[in-house]
Amino acid sequence: MPRTNDPTIASNTHGRGYGRMHTIDKRRTIHPEQERLTAKHPELNIVDAETAASIERGDAEIDKERAAARTQGRGGKTVAHHGHALAGILGPAFVAAVAYVDPGNVAANVTSGARYGYLLVWVLVLANAMSVLIQYQSAKLGIVTGKSLPELLGERMHDAGRFMFFMQAEVIAIATDLAELIGGAIALNLLFGLPLFVGGVVIGAVSTVLLLFEGGKTHRLFEKMVIALLLVITFGFIAGLFIAPPNPADVAGGLIPHFTTTDSVLMASSMLGATVMPHAIYLHSTLVNDHYAGGQTKPSVKRLLDGSKVDVFWALVLAGTVNLSLLILAANSLYGMKGTDSIEGAQHAIVSVLGPVIGTIFSIGLLASSLSSTSVGTYAGSEIMHGLLRIKAPMWACRVVTLVPGLIVLWFAPNPTEALVIGQVILSVGIPFAIIPLMRYTHNKELMGKWVDGPIKHAIFIAVAALIIALNVLLIVLTILGKA
Numbered sequence: 001m002p003r004t005n006d007p008t009i010a011s012n013t014h015g016r017g018y019g020r021m022h023t024i025d026k027r028r029t030i031h032p033e034q035e036r037l038t039a040k041h042p043e044l045n046i047v048d049a050e051t052a053a054s055i056e057r058g059d060a061e062i063d064k065e066r067a068a069a070r071t072q073g074r075g076g077k078t079v080a081h082h083g084h085a086l087a088g089i090l091g092p093a094f095v096a097a098v099a100y101v102d103p104g105n106v107a108a109n110v111t112s113g114a115r116y117g118y119l120l121v122w123v124l125v126l127a128n129a130m131s132v133l134i135q136y137q138s139a140k141l142g143i144v145t146g147k148s149l150p151e152l153l154g155e156r157m158h159d160a161g162r163f164m165f166f167m168q169a170e171v172i173a174i175a176t177d178l179a180e181l182i183g184g185a186i187a188l189n190l191l192f193g194l195p196l197f198v199g200g201v202v203i204g205a206v207s208t209v210l211l212l213f214e215g216g217k218t219h220r221l222f223e224k225m226v227i228a229l230l231l232v233i234t235f236g237f238i239a240g241l242f243i244a245p246p247n248p249a250d251v252a253g254g255l256i257p258h259f260t261t262t263d264s265v266l267m268a269s270s271m272l273g274a275t276v277m278p279h280a281i282y283l284h285s286t287l288v289n290d291h292y293a294g295g296q297t298k299p300s301v302k303r304l305l306d307g308s309k310v311d312v313f314w315a316l317v318l319a320g321t322v323n324l325s326l327l328i329l330a331a332n333s334l335y336g337m338k339g340t341d342s343i344e345g346a347q348h349a350i351v352s353v354l355g356p357v358i359g360t361i362f363s364i365g366l367l368a369s370s371l372s373s374t375s376v377g378t379y380a381g382s383e384i385m386h387g388l389l390r391i392k393a394p395m396w397a398c399r400v401v402t403l404v405p406g407l408i409v410l411w412f413a414p415n416p417t418e419a420l421v422i423g424q425v426i427l428s429v430g431i432p433f434a435i436i437p438l439m440r441y442t443h444n445k446e447l448m449g450k451w452v453d454g455p456i457k458h459a460i461f462i463a464v465a466a467l468i469i470a471l472n473v474l475l476i477v478l479t480i481l482g483k484a
Contacts, residue, residue: 089299089307091223092287093315095376096135098226099280100128100319101233102176102373103183104420104427106366107343108271109323113330114340114349116264118246121254123268124327127275128320130464132312134276134435135284137442137453137461139308142285143301144451145441149285150387152447153437157388165433166388172278172430173381174405175423177374181406182416182423184370186343190363200410204403207375211395214379219293229372234318236365238325240350240358246332254331266478272471278430279380281438286383301451378402425479428472435465 112120142148147155150169154162185199194202213222259265288308292298299307330340333353339345343366351359382398385391413419441447443458453461 089291089304090311090314091220091227092139092284092291093135093308093311094227094230094318095223095287096138096280096284097315097319098230098369098372098376099176099277100131100275100316101230101237101322101369102180102277103186103343103366103369104179104423105275105323106183106237106326106369107346107420109326110330110334110343110346111341112267112271113327113332114334114337114346116260116267117331117335118250118254118328119258119260119264120268120271121251121324121327122257123271124320124323125255126257127272128316128323130468131276131320132316133461133464134281134438135316136309136312137438138281138284139288139312140305140451141438141442141448142288143304143308144448146289147285148289148383148387149282149434149438149441150384152387152441154388154390162388166384168430168433169278169282169384169388170381170401172427172433173377173384174402175426175430176277176279176377176380177402178406178409178423179420179427180370180374180377181403182410182420183343183366184374185410186416187363187367187370190344190347191360191367196416197407197410200407203370203374204399204407207371207378208396208399208403210371210375211378211399214375214395215290215293217293219290223291226372226376229368230318232368233365233372234322236361236363236368237322237329239361239365240329240333240354241325243354243358244329244333246328250331251328269471269474269478272468276431276435276468278427278434279377279384281434282384282387283376283380286380286387305451425476428475431472432469435468439465 109124112123138149141152145152153165157165181200181203182196184203185194185196188194188199188202189196210222210225213219213225215222259268288304298304329350330346334340334346334349337349337353340349347359347362347366350362378395378399381402382393382395385393385398409419410416439458439461442461443453445452
């Protein structure tokens with residue numbers, strides 16, 4: 001017999017070749033589907049066919065288990081299951097949208113309407129449109145990679161860089177919590193006459209309890225509670241429009257981009273520049289994955305992306321409606337009135353014009369805004385720490401870190417509203433640190449694969465990011481010069 005190097009051909013001796021051939025023949029008897037795969041795909045050798053068959057068998061078994069799980073209800077009863085329904089995908093964007101209706105936005109929108117009437121309606125519409133793009137990009141990054149923006153940053157930076165980035169992000173988280181805490185303390189003062197510091201302690205305690213439901217099997221409950229607060233905010237801030245409906249023609253006139261004075265340009269810059277919140281960008285990429293915590297099976301990437309588009313659109317339409325309602329309410333009922341530059345002044349003006357009931361509803365909306373925003377802000381701070389420093393600190397510890405500076409400000413600051421404005425400026429500093437990496441990563445083929453942004457979408461994202469960053473820089477400069 002001629003010699004051969006093929007170990008699968010038996011020789012006269014029961015050596016290595018015989019053992020190999022004997023093993024393969026034995027496996028063929030056990031797994032005949034290998035022969036089917038080899039016949040269907042001649043390019044496969046016998047080992048490849050063996051591996052492919054094994055994978056097919058594993059996939060088939062997994063599919064059977066999943067099908068059984070989908071049809072098996074509690075108590076052994078068979079129940080109908082409709083796959084990953086759209087309603088099951090919704091939620092993360094609504095939690096992130098809370099950042100767009102925080103007390104800082106309340107103050108800015110009411111001031112804009114009271115000063116300039118309907119002039120800057122178009123600014124809010126534009127800001128909301130940009131926010132839809134940015135929040136969807138954050139969700140997309142989390143869905144495709146399975147990681148949050150802070151995690152991806154942490155993987156790509158050296159130790160010193162990760163620490164420095166974390167420090168600026170933590171300052172942003174503290175500034176965020178400062179605004180929410182002040183707004184809640186003002187709301188409790190307006191509703192019950194509590195001193196601001198005591199009100200801040202109450203807000204901190206209640207929001208900490210709310211955070212206990214975040215994570216694991218209770219995460220969906222946390223989402224539902226935050227969404228419920230968002231609905232309270234919506235009702236609280238639009239109730240006045242039912243008492244004094246605006247003229248639709250006047251509102252439509254505000255959709256035409258124009259300015260009247262230099263001050264209105266500055267106000268527009270402030271509104272646009274402070275619209276996108278850094279912590280909302282960081283957090284949304286986490287929320288889309290935490291939504292399926294507790295062992296739930298995720299839908300396909302395509303299904304998640306399609307659902308996320310709907311989630312982001314409706315969540316930010318709701319948040320945009322709230323902001324527009326505040327501006328329109330102020331433009332319709334408070335235009336030209338003095339003392340509306342602070343939240344307290346705006347509430348007193350609403351009471352004097354629309355009555356105490358509407359004023360109370362407004363304060364309840366402000367309270368809900370504070371509770372939901374401060375909880376979401378702390379959640380974001382926790383995820384930033386986990387992603388950048390790889391430390392999973394208890395949520396209560398993260399709450400203390402962001403709460404204590406706010407309480408100190410409430411104790412010592414003579415004018416909390418002024419502290420709120422400074423907090424908004426600090427938030428503006430953090431915008432580029434969040435939006436530029438997001439823009440780069442969603443255009444990274446290695447990270448995103450076939451879901452990478454195309455050149456047109458990337459160009460639009462660059463234009464939006466450049467506009468937001470430029471306006472934030474302008475806001476900072478004007479604040480330093482005392483003109484904002």
